[in-house]
Amino acid sequence: MTTRRRFLQLSAATAAATATAAMPRAFAGPGQKIPTLTYGVQLYMLRKQAATDLPGVFRAIHDAGFAQVELYPIAYREPAQHLRTLIADSGLQPSVSGHFDYLGLEAKLDYAHTLGLKYFVCPMIPKDQWETLAGFKKAADFFNKIGQGAKDRGMEFTFHNHCYEFKPLDGTTGWNVLMKETDPALVKLELDCYWLTQGGQNPMSILRDHKDRAVLLHLKDRIANSPVSFDMGTPQHFTELGKGNIDWPGILAQGYKQGIRYAFLDQDGTTIPIPESMKISADYLHSL
Structure with a gap:
């Protein structure tokens, strides 16, 4: 278990390594094989640390x-303007995306x-709606309403998938x-892309099939030969980017193209430790 002191020590070591490497924040560089995206981290990855030390x-x-940083509800205890200041003071760009329950x-x-x-x-629909098509239809109707509210405020409402949406239900799926x-x-x-793969889907195919909808990507790699599963409660097979079997160069290039x-x-x-894990994935993205 990483204590707060150990977490800060690891963060400082990561900062020193990053400064030495002079890593560009958007991973631009000569000879890149894929176009430049802007990369961030979903705050959920550091949810335990964020509870006590958000800055x-x-x-x-x-x-x-x-x-x-893509925001997560644990950050919303802060007034909006103060949260913007905390983000700016860290050196990060103003956040473009946030998850909401x-x-x-x-x-x-x-x-x-x-x-x-x-x-x-919205990162997930309530679990009691996963098991029936009527539950997914209820979510769809709600999403249309929220989508209009977001549009009226100059935002885009966005749904984040997991694997449960692809479980067969009465000849179709909740995703459909x-x-x-x-x-x-x-x-x-x-x-x-991880959860798509766990749900038996090809991320590249889903990306291409939904050119009119796909606006953001979530990245985590998946250990090779991990089984397909629609169960969110089963042991997961997460690993750092570049250490699994997901085609990141292809997906990122296709996403940029779209x-x-x-x-x-x-x-x-x-x-x-999470800072080490983040650095491994950042270095991988920088290498593409």
Whole structure:
């Protein structure tokens, strides 16, 4: 377990290594094989540390070599303007995206707008709606409503997938219901490539099939030969970028071609200290 002191020590070591390497914040560089996206980290990856040291977490993300933090509800205890200041003071760019709980979406629209977010993201629908097509239809109707509210405030409402959406249900899937019943002009997609793969999907195919919706990417690698599963509770197979079997050069290049400009590291669990894990993934992205 990483203590707060150890976390800060590791963050300082990561900062020193990053400064030595002089890593550009958007990973631009001569000879790059893929176009430049702007990369960030989803705050959920550091949720335990963020509960007690939000400014330190923002600095750790910056020091690992990332330009953005994608916000998560633990940060919203801060007034919007103060949160913007904390992000700026860390050296990060103003956040463009944030995750908000399904049940609090409508109440957080104005807060997200004050934060200056472009993407207003719902990361998951309630578990009691996963098991029936009617549950997904209910979510779709709600998403259309929230999507209009976001659009009225100059934002794009965006849904983040997991694997449960691809579980067969009565000859179809919850994913198909969501795609059929939501308005592409109001409901966009943040494609999590790990969870797509766990759900038996090809991230590249999903990306191409939803050119009109895909606006963000989530990045974490998946250990080779891990089984397909629709169960969020089973042991997961997360690993740092470049250490698994997901085709990141192809996905990132295709995403850029389709107009995606932001992608966020979101490794839910690590077997090494989080600052080290972030640095490994940042270095991999920098190498592309």
